[in-house]
Amino acid sequence: MDDHSRDQQKNRPAQPGRRDALKKSAALAAAAAAAQLGFPALVRAQADTLKLAHLTPRTGFLGQLGDYGFKAASLAVDEINAAGGLLGRKVELIAEDSVNPQTAVTKAQKLIERDKVVAIIGEINSASALAIGEQVARYKTTPFFNTGANSDALRGKNCNRLMFHIEAGNTMYTKTIGTWQKAENKIKGARWYMLTADYAFGHDLFRVSTKFLKENGGELLNNDMVPTNTQDYSAYILKIRQAKPDLVYINLAGVDQTTFLKQYKEYNLPYPLAGGVMDTIPFWGAGIDSISGHWQSLWYHGLDIPAAQAFTKRFSDKSGFPPDNQAWGDYVGVRIMAQSIAETKTTDAAKIVEYLEKGASFDILKARKGSFRAWDHSLLQEMYVVKVKDKARMKDKWDIFDIVRPVPGANESLELIQPTREENACTMA
Amino acid sequence: MFAIVVEQVLNGLLVGSYYIVLSLGLSLIFSLGGVVNLAHGAFYALGAYLAYEVERRLGFAGAILLSPIGVALVGVLIERWFLRRLYHEDPMLSLLFTFGLAMTAEQSLRLIWGTTGLPFAIPASLQGQLLLGDFIYSYYRLTVLAVTAATIFGCWALLHRTAFGMIVRAGTRDPEMVRAMGISLRPALSAVFALGVALAGLAGVMSAPLAGIQPAMGTEILTAAFVVVVIGGLGSFWGVVYAGLLVGVVRGITVVFYPPAAEASMYILMALILLVRPRGLMGEKFEKFE
Known part of the structure; x- marks a missing residue:
């Protein structure tokens, strides 16, 4: 210019x-x-x-x-x-x-x-x-x-x-699922296997989620950076199977996320699954047969x-x-x-x-x-931990989650899931 | 470590088998008609979408049989109406035509079936896993392997054991001589195009339960199909088969050692092979491509 x-x-x-x-x-x-x-x-x-x-x-x-x-x-x-x-x-x-x-x-x-x-x-x-x-x-x-x-x-x-x-923000999504995992005793001493989308978004999420994991006494067993638009995850799933983690945590989004979920379910591994973000639309697109795990939701139409x-x-x-x-x-x-x-x-x-x-x-x-x-x-604001619904109890094809709990809980401060000043400094002119 | 690599190699063969079906069609169409079919991915996507419609009514077996036939019919129409006029023109024209067709097709899929991905589950009878010692295989992927093997054998028999196949092979080698002997290549060209896109459709059906269905699926897979054809060598039947398996295995091993390069591995492989064998693994010297 x-x-x-x-x-x-x-x-x-x-x-x-x-x-x-x-x-x-x-x-x-x-x-x-x-x-x-x-x-x-x-x-x-x-x-x-x-x-x-x-x-x-x-x-x-x-x-x-x-x-x-x-x-x-x-x-x-x-x-x-x-x-x-x-x-x-x-x-x-x-x-x-x-x-x-x-x-x-x-x-x-x-x-x-x-x-x-x-x-x-x-x-x-x-x-x-x-x-x-x-x-x-x-x-x-x-x-x-x-x-x-x-x-x-x-x-x-x-x-x-x-x-x-x-x-x-990414930190809020991570802390929402993390707070629940902490309450369920799924972090301390746990070994996580992560898959991360290999571009800016995934790296950002990976940084936030590993920080939370380590601060709370968990261990990162392995992380694979996955190229975007990967069609076949079987090779990664076999690696996960060999590693025998306590939890599989995916920093993937969009089509990559649902393709992985579909194939993870295909292999029926016993390790629970969670991830860094969740948008309802790709989950609807994948269909209830292809999804599993606990997720964090900003808002869900099934809220009572x-x-x-x-x-x-x-x-x-x-x-x-x-x-x-x-x-x-x-x-x-x-x-x-x-x-x-x-x-x-x-x-x-x-x-x-x-x-x-x-x-x-x-x-x-x-x-x-x-x-x-x-x-x-x-x-x-509060966010929600949701769990993929049992197919038998679905009312219609959009009815895919049960609400587990709001995070923060009713008597906790809403600051609980927000980034602190140290984590995400903002100075406004 | 050794066990992991062996497991990935075996899994890679499975993954590769799925590239083979797609690339075989691409290779056939190019060999005989000289058409670089950039719309091959669109036919792959169409196969998946048709499977979605058929599966709801007749189940997965119906989808895997009927959907490729449906794709072949669409292919025949397109060949009759458009592509046929371009065989004797500058190859650039058919390239541009298929390029435009690919974009039109993707948007049409959006208009008809919506921008959302469509759910497509693994059929109930093929769910589950086979445990062999320490190795795990999903029944569905083993089925894909079996279908692929049958498809490869079927295509091979068609090309090497029938009169039609002889014309196709001769036409690939030296179309002028075939014409000089009084044989018209027109019907063979139509048939090969239909067969080629039917194979793309079949690959689409098989991928739907694994990767779901969405309008852009064809565009994403197309490059991989071309890479396999180039590695295998233009015009070579077995070249495509070996190249597909090789790409699958190399990708699996890359995931073990350096996952960020998993998708790039096939391109590196292509570059290396072209350095050593400029016509690809089994590529031969073809007058008309030189």
Whole structure:
């Protein structure tokens, strides 16, 4: 990039920012005036809609997760509009496909500059989430709610004041299953065999999970770095069989994870199985015959909580299938943004960030309410340990898990599964 | 340590057998028609998807018989309508055609069956493991081995013990001479294409219970199939068989000693073999490929 264009880029945010602020205050003034006059119906006619962006991968290997997210975000917006909108305005959802980090940057800029959205919600790919995070930090006009990217660095090294995380980070996934294993006495003195996806995501997870294992007195028997898109795991499974570990722990994701699960079940080894992350959709795709073990879940539609059940019903009525954890994230993201706007009575990013950092609490369709941790913007929330269901008791093909327990437990601090400052330092400018 | 290596070698033979079926079809189509079938993976995926439909109605045995036939029928149509026009053109055209076909096919699979992977369990009668001393084999994989062996034998007999096979072999060697003797290669070309994609379909059916079904499965496996064909030597029947087994064994041993290179091992093997034997393991000098 030459100096000229770099200058241009550096300068770009200032102008729209100012224009944006002007326009927003004008709209607010108009709304206030109209409200005073007692013509609420006029407000809607005068002020334009309030725009919310949904930016997430809709094509490519994450496209399927993104689609669930989009359905849920639209549902949330429909519900908000049915209840009268926000600040007297209708909410409009502008959905964009962020295929890769480059596209994510272009789309984020367009959404902020041209569409003047009040928030960006979405993303699954950690590299794209990082790119969007950099953009919102630069413009300072639009908060970004990450609903699906797991990388710890987003909450640590790359954290910023405009970015909030509804999705749990890798450390939280690891500590959730780890806390349960510790309670079940499966770590101390235990010998684990690990398989790790041989790219950034897997390495990150491997680092976190071995740290947890060793801190709690367990031993890493062996770790195999597995190339992505491996079709045949029999060679690895034979190695595991020779090693006779106490537990098999896989730092794999997506198709790699389900292919391994399928073939692990084929060999029927006696060693229990767990892993670093779990998304419901690939598990549904693999089918109950191919999966086994204990897993950690961010949210599962089988949760016995009225708010969760009501959401599941509304989502299922509309789409014909239940929501997964990604749908939950995007739904809750829109809901949190809506509550923030309603409570602060503004769409000003600085005021909303302040509101969120002060520990505002939100109904996140779990037993306990959620709130953002001020210093790294990670959502303090409970997660769940789930166990693959006995096939005979399945109600339908989506009914694949039994909930074992929430982590942290009802009387434990929600900080229990969060990374500490030492583990994942975040300093916000 | 020795036991582990032996076990991995035996397992590698099983894994390799599954590459053979896929690569054999690719090799046949290339040898006779001169078509580099980049859509071979798409036919493999189609085989798996058809198996998903058939298996629900007629069980796995039905799927393994009918699905390759279904794939062959689709292959015949594509050969009749499109590929036939390209045999005598620049080979680049058929390459581009199959490349486009592969992409169209993958998207079509997404449109018809959705972007989600489809569950496909190992049939109940083939679940379980055989323990031989300290070695473990899954019944399903042994079945795959048996089907592969039968397929190899069937193809060999077809090519070496029938009049049709003689025409195919002669056509591979010297198509002009075959034509000069008054034999039209057209029907043989159609039949070989159908047979080749049927083999891809069969490999797809066999892989479904192991790796599941998803739209991109064909693209992922295609490179491996090409590597096996190149290692074996273009136009060589037994070359493909040996190469498939070799790739499986080398991969298994790599997993024991250095797993990160497991998928790369076949490429290293290919490079080494091409250095020593530029036409592959059993490749012979073919006028038309030189």
